[in-house]
Amino acid sequence: MKKYNEIEKVVYKGPDSKDPFSFKYYNPDEVILGKKMREHLKFAMSYWHTLDYCGVDMFGGPTEDKSWGETEPMKLYKKRADVAFELMDKLSIDYYCFHDVDVAPKGKNLKEFFDNFKEIVDYLAVLQKKHNKKLLWCTANNFGDKVFMAGAATSPNADVFALSAAKVKACLDANIKLGGTGYVFWGGREGYDTLLNTNMKVELDNLGYFMQMARDYARSKGYKGDFYIEPKPKEPTKHQYDFDAATACNFLRTYNLMDDFRLNIEANHATLAGHTFEHELRTARVNGVFGSIDANQGDMLLGRDTDQFPTNVYDTTLCMYEVLKEGGFTNGGLNFDAKTRRQSNTLEDILLAYIAGMDAFALGLRKAVKMIEDGRIDEFKEERYRSYQTGIGEKISQKSTNFEELSEYALKHDDINVQSGRQEYLESVLNSILFEK
Ligand code: XUL
Numbered sequence: 001m002k003k004y005n006e007i008e009k010v011v012y013k014g015p016d017s018k019d020p021f022s023f024k025y026y027n028p029d030e031v032i033l034g035k036k037m038r039e040h041l042k043f044a045m046s047y048w049h050t051l052d053y054c055g056v057d058m059f060g061g062p063t064e065d066k067s068w069g070e071t072e073p074m075k076l077y078k079k080r081a082d083v084a085f086e087l088m089d090k091l092s093i094d095y096y097c098f099h100d101v102d103v104a105p106k107g108k109n110l111k112e113f114f115d116n117f118k119e120i121v122d123y124l125a126v127l128q129k130k131h132n133k134k135l136l137w138c139t140a141n142n143f144g145d146k147v148f149m150a151g152a153a154t155s156p157n158a159d160v161f162a163l164s165a166a167k168v169k170a171c172l173d174a175n176i177k178l179g180g181t182g183y184v185f186w187g188g189r190e191g192y193d194t195l196l197n198t199n200m201k202v203e204l205d206n207l208g209y210f211m212q213m214a215r216d217y218a219r220s221k222g223y224k225g226d227f228y229i230e231p232k233p234k235e236p237t238k239h240q241y242d243f244d245a246a247t248a249c250n251f252l253r254t255y256n257l258m259d260d261f262r263l264n265i266e267a268n269h270a271t272l273a274g275h276t277f278e279h280e281l282r283t284a285r286v287n288g289v290f291g292s293i294d295a296n297q298g299d300m301l302l303g304r305d306t307d308q309f310p311t312n313v314y315d316t317t318l319c320m321y322e323v324l325k326e327g328g329f330t331n332g333g334l335n336f337d338a339k340t341r342r343q344s345n346t347l348e349d350i351l352l353a354y355i356a357g358m359d360a361f362a363l364g365l366r367k368a369v370k371m372i373e374d375g376r377i378d379e380f381k382e383e384r385y386r387s388y389q390t391g392i393g394e395k396i397s398q399k400s401t402n403f404e405e406l407s408e409y410a411l412k413h414d415d416i417n418v419q420s421g422r423q424e425y426l427e428s429v430l431n432s433i434l435f436e437k
């Protein structure tokens with residue numbers, strides 16, 4: 001197998017290619033339904049998993065060295081930025097995402113961190129221009145440092161609330177400078193472990209107020225992009241406040257944030273919440289807050305957030321079906337919030353993992369297009385609800401009936417035949433689309 005340095009650029013060679021460093025399904029400039037694949041998929045590289053994560057787990061230290069021989073902190077972080085853009089070039093990835101602490105060294109105090117962060121953001125701006133790349137979204141890591149042990153905007157300590165605001169402000173400034181189109185609020189430690197020490201009402205109100213202030217600040221500086229909540233049910237806290245898409249929608253409505261916020265749906269978070277990925281996407285869509293996607297997959301037998309590269313084509317197909325039905329991404333995209341397994345510890349593995357994930361989504365896109373063109377699934381659904389198009393059903397659709405009329409109607413029509421849901425048939429249709437020659 002080739003070495004990382006021997007690989008200039010991963011190119012599309014088609015499904016029959018045996019070259020591990022080629023795309024089998026992702027052909028960035030191929031036009032599908034009037035749009036290039038790169039525009040349909042809007043792939044983004046996650047900085048934290050790709051450049052910072054070194055294979056540490058609960059039982060052992062790093063299995064990878066991502067220092068590139070650098071020891072001086074600023075030099076190391078600039079080197080990481082160089083490698084990030086080199087990787088994006090090699091993989092034809094147009095976007096990237098980061099947390100503040102992923103890209104800049106912490107320094108001795110907050111002031112030093114902000115200075116470092118600003119310097120690196122300027123450097124990222126230069127690299128973006130040079131490599132023709134864009135920022136999909138950024139966010140503040142307000143969960144890693146020990147001061148965030150009881151939360152950030154939901155901390156019982158007001159100084160932590162202020163610190164969190166300062167960090168989000170710096171990230172919003174960076175986002176504006178870099179032309180990012182999204183700002184993500186993943187819950188981090190915004191949740192709780194026991195009600196014995198928690199005032200839930202104060203914490204939720206503070207969180208709502210925090211997000212309102214973030215929105216008002218960014219808008220006052222001309223930010224036009226989206227804000228996202230990224231639901232997750234548990235981990236690190238036992239009860240995360242953004243449990244799932246429906247819980248996040250309720251929060252956004254309660255705190256009047258629906259106009260500016262959308263959801264960033266992560267596949268592994270969906271399954272942790274006991275939902276399918278497509279359920280969470282559909283819930284976001286029906287509430288008008290579909291925004292962006294963290295593309296990964298979990299392991300159903302492990303039951304924690306394993307952030308694996310997505311390779312399950314059923315999932316990617318049903319995801320891209322939702323994306324196509326939504327009319328595609330606007331400000332959002334597909335961010336690989338995914339890391340190579342601890343034993344996949346070489347730079348080549350990073351390329352291979354991204355290729356696997358990108359191909360799985362590219363194949364998912366192709367199959368979702370087939371699902372729609374084939375029409376059997378959409379037609380079945382259309383037919384299933386046909387009773388709402390005439391007679392009493394039409395009145396229900398138009399919201400022009402009442403309980404008296406419905407009761408009278410039901411008395412005259414109590415010989416009801418509910419049609420079959422045909423689940424097994426539809427699953428076999430999906431299989432025939434996925435595995436056709
Ligand atoms: C954590 C997670 C985060 C967010 C960004 O589970 O998904 O990486 O995507 O903070």
Ligand code: CO
Nearest residue numbers: 230266294337
């Ligand atoms: Co995520």
